[in-house]
Amino acid sequence: MSDHDVTALGYLEIGATDLDAWQRYATDVLNVACKEADDTLLIRYDDICWRLRIVPSAADDIIAAGFEVADEQSLAALEERLESLGFPAQRASSQQADARSVTALAITHDPFGLQIELYTGARSSSEPLSLPQPGNGYITGAQGLGHMVLTAADQAQAERFYMQGLGFRLSDHILLGPEGNQLQLTFLHCNPRHHTLALAPMPGPKRLHHIMLQVTSLDEVGHGLDRAVRSGVPVTSSLGKHTNDHMVSFYMRTPSGFDVEYGCGGLEIDDATWRTGTHYVTSFWGHRPPG
Numbered sequence: 001m002s003d004h005d006v007t008a009l010g011y012l013e014i015g016a017t018d019l020d021a022w023q024r025y026a027t028d029v030l031n032v033a034c035k036e037a038d039d040t041l042l043i044r045y046d047d048i049c050w051r052l053r054i055v056p057s058a059a060d061d062i063i064a065a066g067f068e069v070a071d072e073q074s075l076a077a078l079e080e081r082l083e084s085l086g087f088p089a090q091r092a093s094s095q096q097a098d099a100r101s102v103t104a105l106a107i108t109h110d111p112f113g114l115q116i117e118l119y120t121g122a123r124s125s126s127e128p129l130s131l132p133q134p135g136n137g138y139i140t141g142a143q144g145l146g147h148m149v150l151t152a153a154d155q156a157q158a159e160r161f162y163m164q165g166l167g168f169r170l171s172d173h174i175l176l177g178p179e180g181n182q183l184q185l186t187f188l189h190c191n192p193r194h195h196t197l198a199l200a201p202m203p204g205p206k207r208l209h210h211i212m213l214q215v216t217s218l219d220e221v222g223h224g225l226d227r228a229v230r231s232g233v234p235v236t237s238s239l240g241k242h243t244n245d246h247m248v249s250f251y252m253r254t255p256s257g258f259d260v261e262y263g264c265g266g267l268e269i270d271d272a273t274w275r276t277g278t279h280y281v282t283s284f285w286g287h288r289p290p291g
């Protein structure tokens with residue numbers, strides 16, 4: 001653990017074929033603020049100007065992930081560390097940083113070609129947050145926007161970049177499947193949130209398996225589930241409780257085909273006392289596929 005490690009997942013850029021569907025999904029189902037800016041959508045759900053930027057693209061997948069660092073000194077140190085590992089980062093212009101609503105920005109790529117943006121100085125909005133429907137908002141702040149799960153064909157390479165490079169720490173593993181043919185999911189943290197990033201070594205149609213938004217209570221999760229069902233959004237995994245982070249959540253399909261996990265009650269990690277471990281099922285109960 002070093003002072004220069006990334007501290008949070010701050011924003012995601014997502015390429016989508018149907019921005020109108022995303023606007024309806026954000027407003028009617030997620031209950032987050034969504035505004036059009038040029039030909040993109042900016043999604044906001046806390047003080048930060050935006051957390052998700054949806055841009056027109058045939059990809060229907062993640063395009064870039066923004067990770068926060070503490071300050072300019074940390075950004076420079078992180079650039080040096082990534083360079084030494086063979087992942088050189090390019091310092092972005094002030095216009096590029098401005099477009100991301102941050103003061104300083106460096107851009108690199110993970111071993112699988114995903115654009116990784118390291119930044120400091122995220123801009124808060126001058127306007128109060130107004131959610132489209134009643135709600136208590138989201139758990140963000142020092143814990144960042146939530147978590148994301150990426151498919152990563154080569155686990156060793158992924159760990160080299162995200163752990164040695166960006167400074168993520170191991171939370172735990174989940175081993176699935178029969179002995180001798182097990183799939184190992186790796187859960188990593190960079191702040192108290194149990195995991196900010198999970199890596200699934202399976203070929204997927206998309207890089208992004210799901211993103212997780214954390215609300216403040218079980219009632220809020222229930223209201224989210226009601227909104228999904230009412231809007232005809234496919235619920236891909238029923239309400240359930242995860243074994244490793246204890247989150248109670250359900251999963252639903254986004255207009256881009258990957259999922260959103262909508263949950264509450266996630267564990268927080270204290271690095272001074274945390275013990276890594278291995279789980280053999282993903283959930284204590286629930287999280288069943290439809291039907």
Ligand SMILES: [Fe+2]
Nearest residue numbers: 147149212261
């Ligand atoms: Fe998740």
